[in-house]
Amino acid sequence: MTTDLENINYIDEPKETLSMNPKKFLLWLFIVSIMMMFAAFTSAYLVRKAEGNWLEFKLPVLFWYSSAVLLISSISMHIAYLAAKKDNINTLRIAISITFVLGLVFLVMQLFGWKELVAVNVYFVGNPSGSFVYVFSGLHGLHLISGLVVLCFAFVSAFRLKIHAKALNQIQICATYWHFLDILWLYLFFFLIYNN
Amino acid sequence: MATAELHAHDAHAHAHDEHEHHELGFIQKYVFSEDHKTIAKQYLITGIIWAFFGGGLSILFRLQLGFPDMNLEWLRPLLGGWIDESGKLDKEFYLALVTMHGTIMVFFVLTAGLSGTFSNYLIPLQIGARDMASGFINMLSFWFFALASVIMFSSLFIETGPASGGWVIYPPLSALPQAMPGSGLGMTLWLTSMAFFIVSQLMGGINYICTIINLRTRGMSFTKLPLTIWSFFFTAILGLLSFPVLLSAALLLIFDRSFGTSFYLSEIYIQGEALPNMGGSPILYQHLFWFLGHPEVYIVLLPALGITSEIIATNARKPIFGYRAMIGSMMGITLLAFIVWAHHMFITGMNPFLGSVFMFLTLIIAVPSAVKAFNYITTLWKGNIIFTPAMLFSIGLVSLFISGGLTGIILGNSALDINLHDTYFVVAHFHLVMGAASFFGLMAGVYHWFPKMFGKTMNRTMGYIHFWCTFVGVYCVFFPMHYIGIAGFPRRYYSFTALANDAQNSFTDLNMFISIAAILTFSSQLLFALNFFYSIFKGKRATQNPWNSNTLEWTAPIELGHGNWEGEIPAVYRWPYDYSKPGSASDFIPQNVPFSATPESNLPEENEEIAKEKEIEGLLETQNGVYNH
Ligand code: HEM
Ligand SMILES: [Cu+2]
Numbered sequence: 001m002t003t004d005l006e007n008i009n010y011i012d013e014p015k016e017t018l019s020m021n022p023k024k025f026l027l028w029l030f031i032v033s034i035m036m037m038f039a040a041f042t043s044a045y046l047v048r049k050a051e052g053n054w055l056e057f058k059l060p061v062l063f064w065y066s067s068a069v070l071l072i073s074s075i076s077m078h079i080a081y082l083a084a085k086k087d088n089i090n091t092l093r094i095a096i097s098i099t100f101v102l103g104l105v106f107l108v109m110q111l112f113g114w115k116e117l118v119a120v121n122v123y124f125v126g127n128p129s130g131s132f133v134y135v136f137s138g139l140h141g142l143h144l145i146s147g148l149v150v151l152c153f154a155f156v157s158a159f160r161l162k163i164h165a166k167a168l169n170q171i172q173i174c175a176t177y178w179h180f181l182d183i184l185w186l187y188l189f190f191f192l193i194y195n196n
Numbered sequence: 197m198a199t200a201e202l203h204a205h206d207a208h209a210h211a212h213d214e215h216e217h218h219e220l221g222f223i224q225k226y227v228f229s230e231d232h233k234t235i236a237k238q239y240l241i242t243g244i245i246w247a248f249f250g251g252g253l254s255i256l257f258r259l260q261l262g263f264p265d266m267n268l269e270w271l272r273p274l275l276g277g278w279i280d281e282s283g284k285l286d287k288e289f290y291l292a293l294v295t296m297h298g299t300i301m302v303f304f305v306l307t308a309g310l311s312g313t314f315s316n317y318l319i320p321l322q323i324g325a326r327d328m329a330s331g332f333i334n335m336l337s338f339w340f341f342a343l344a345s346v347i348m349f350s351s352l353f354i355e356t357g358p359a360s361g362g363w364v365i366y367p368p369l370s371a372l373p374q375a376m377p378g379s380g381l382g383m384t385l386w387l388t389s390m391a392f393f394i395v396s397q398l399m400g401g402i403n404y405i406c407t408i409i410n411l412r413t414r415g416m417s418f419t420k421l422p423l424t425i426w427s428f429f430f431t432a433i434l435g436l437l438s439f440p441v442l443l444s445a446a447l448l449l450i451f452d453r454s455f456g457t458s459f460y461l462s463e464i465y466i467q468g469e470a471l472p473n474m475g476g477s478p479i480l481y482q483h484l485f486w487f488l489g490h491p492e493v494y495i496v497l498l499p500a501l502g503i504t505s506e507i508i509a510t511n512a513r514k515p516i517f518g519y520r521a522m523i524g525s526m527m528g529i530t531l532l533a534f535i536v537w538a539h540h541m542f543i544t545g546m547n548p549f550l551g552s553v554f555m556f557l558t559l560i561i562a563v564p565s566a567v568k569a570f571n572y573i574t575t576l577w578k579g580n581i582i583f584t585p586a587m588l589f590s591i592g593l594v595s596l597f598i599s600g601g602l603t604g605i606i607l608g609n610s611a612l613d614i615n616l617h618d619t620y621f622v623v624a625h626f627h628l629v630m631g632a633a634s635f636f637g638l639m640a641g642v643y644h645w646f647p648k649m650f651g652k653t654m655n656r657t658m659g660y661i662h663f664w665c666t667f668v669g670v671y672c673v674f675f676p677m678h679y680i681g682i683a684g685f686p687r688r689y690y691s692f693t694a695l696a697n698d699a700q701n702s703f704t705d706l707n708m709f710i711s712i713a714a715i716l717t718f719s720s721q722l723l724f725a726l727n728f729f730y731s732i733f734k735g736k737r738a739t740q741n742p743w744n745s746n747t748l749e750w751t752a753p754i755e756l757g758h759g760n761w762e763g764e765i766p767a768v769y770r771w772p773y774d775y776s777k778p779g780s781a782s783d784f785i786p787q788n789v790p791f792s793a794t795p796e797s798n799l800p801e802e803n804e805e806i807a808k809e810k811e812i813e814g815l816l817e818t819q820n821g822v823y824n825h
Binding site for chain 2: 021023027030033034036038041047048062125126127128129161189
């Protein structure tokens with residue numbers, strides 16, 4: 001129990017009390033809950049796989065390309081953030097738009113990835129090893145759509161000149177969420193590659 | 197910064213132009229309110245309604261268990277077709293009753309009703325904040341809960357009946373609509389309702405954590421937080437980490453049910469027909485479910501323990517014994533809660549070695565639990581005890597926590613649990629330690645904070661009668677269940693008279709006794725409801741600090757407006773448990789009294805704190821900044 005008590009002492013700083021932006025903090029907590037959900041899925045995958053009767057198949061090649069697209073969109077997201085920091089509103093608008101389009105492209109590519117799966121007779125309904133791939137990519141896609149909505153809001157704010165060097169909260173929140181969605185997909189993808 | 201500038205600004209974006217004297221319309225004030233106090237009351241009232249409802253269901257099935265031959269024809273106006281031709285409870289409906297009772301009690305009453313009420317009400321008031329970090333998300337949280345409630349409630353009225361597979365809804369029973377009537381539309385509604393419920397709890401929990409970390413008033417360091425806040429904090433962390441896992445489990449179940457996938461289903465014959473599903477694993481569901489399921493019991497229990505700490509210290513007029521040990525043990529319980537889930541699965545054919553690992557981890561929980569029990573008792577020891585109804589319920593909780601916790605040690609042993617699993621022994625265990633204990637915490641909290649919530653006082657005498665009926669009643673109901681369980685009576689069985697060559701017949705009287713006790717205990721809750729609703733409207737006006745308590749909420753005005761404190765939020769200089777401090781004339785020193793004002797009672801190290809008081813005051817500007825950004 002002594003280690004617990006040390007932990008408490010560690011955070012016992014009066015100045016800490018009011019230093020964090022509550023909205024950003026809310027976002028991080030939200031991210032934690034999404035992480036737990038996918039952690040549950042991937043653990044379920046491992047538990048189920050350990051029981052045998054497991055169909056093996058090749059993951060769609062397209063997933064590699066879509067991952068690349070998503071990575072690039074993260075870069076453009078970061079460019080948007082840097083532009084906002086430098087009050088470079090034009091670049092900001094363009095970079096947000098590019099991010100948005102790349103997000104859409106990613107979603108379409110995921111759909112075609114599913115087509116590849118169907119082509120090798122891996123369906124949503126069937127051996128769980130295939131169903132899991134659909135669940136992972138499908139639910140990630142749903143979350144990505146929510147990311148697109150957040151981007152839309154940022155886009156509107158950028159046009160109304162509500163994002164600039166002195167008002168970075170919104171673009172920071174947007175960027176954090178987007179990068180998280182990117183990393184989440186990479187995690188799922190590499191998890192599948194490694195455990196397929 | 198001038199205090200005149202300090203208005204009750206919310207921490208969220210829309211509230212910039214909302215001042216505390218600004219009158220809101222009825223809808224904004226009482227229905228879609230973003231004020232944490234209103235949301236708390238909404239949760240409380242909804243929780244109370246659910247509690248009566250869920251309790252009423254248990255009376256129905258207790259009738260069947262206690263009086264298996266009774267003619268229930270008189271219930272036909274209420275239950276219609278669920279009373280069969282012979283005037284008895286329909287067998288399928290019995291299972292539905294058990295399931296709905298469990299679901300309602302665990303999730304809707306003791307999770308939403310308890311955390312939702314007291315986290316919402318007390319967090320901003322006890323840490324010195326104007327409101328939650330996001331009033332809007334907080335409002336959404338309640339309305340998602342309301343939506344979940346409506347869906348769950350409506351599932352009681354459909355023709356095939358509500359979900360009937362137990363509150364744990366194990367597949368394949370829950371996954372196959374043809375398995376039992378309740379697994380049809382009823383189960384679909386159950387899953388939909390729970391999905392909304394989970395979203396609601398996540399939104400609530402995210403808000404609680406964020407508020408506690410970011411919106412504490414100046415000087416309110418973590419070591420000065422009341423134990424209530426610590427318990428809500430750990431509860432919210434448990435929920436944040438475990439509810440998403442339940443959502444995952446439910447989603448896979450939904451896919452199995454509605455899209456034909458085989459996550460949980462494999463090689464099943466039903467009605468003489470082989471199902472196409474291959475390769476799934478029902479045990480997988482149990483792992484996912486109990487990863488939430490066990491933390492859930494602490495989500496239910498920890499707030500009650502926090503409330504009890506506060507009430508016991510206040511009414512024993514003594515500092516809480518072992519403040520840091522209390523925090524440490526709650527932290528220990530929180531951590532352990534995530535690594536013991538498989539003690540619910542000892543009989544699933546798990547590897548015995550794995551079983552003993554989980555057994556070991558489970559038994560370790562007894563350590564922090566015992567620390568808490570001892571600390572309550574030592575706080576009471578030689579205290580100047582004032583027996584308010586809230587105090588009685590708190591002491592009752594300690595009693596129930598001990599007697600229910602002891603049987604946990606028995607069940608935690610896998611060799612014993614293999615015999616006792618799914619018998620009434622388990623029912624007795626978790627009703628005492630989780631059900632009754634948390635319910636007592638809820639009641640204690642209502643009696644204690646009622647004056648703050650409604651500005652009125654509840655009738656004491658009725659409170660005492662309510663307590664004694666409930667306390668004696670709960671033991672009469674649940675204690676005998678241990679014996680019935682050891683004798684082998686399984687839970688979720690409609691009837692036992694024909695079981696094992698009538699071996700259970702000798703327990704008929706005991707079952708009758710339990711049922712009568714249950715009916716009386718349940719009826720005595722009407723006293724509470726009467727007292728509660730009557731006092732809201734006609735109760736005596738409360739004073740500002742009726743229990744002479746130290747925490748910040750009692751420094752706020754009796755009629756609480758939006759933003760809680762009219763002027764500045766008070767600063768905090770000391771921990772919340774300075775009761776009966778030697779040297780002090782008054783037997784309590786509230787948290788907002790600086791050490792420089794109490795030289796007669798300061799300890800040497802507290803005199804050193806005086807130097808820091810300026811620093812705390814200096815934080816006022818930063819604090820106002822949070823509300824004006
Ligand atoms: C202190 C708070 C506790 C709460 C709220 C609690 C709650 C519960 C609940 C709700 C169940 C029923 C599961 C079911 O539906 O089958 C249960 C079962 C169980 N509890 Fe507890 N419990 C607590 C403490 C303990 C302790 C201290 C131990 C062991 C040291 C323990 C060990 C068990 C075991 C092993 C089972 C599984 C029994 C079975 O399924 O056959 N519990 N508990
Ligand atoms: Cu458990």
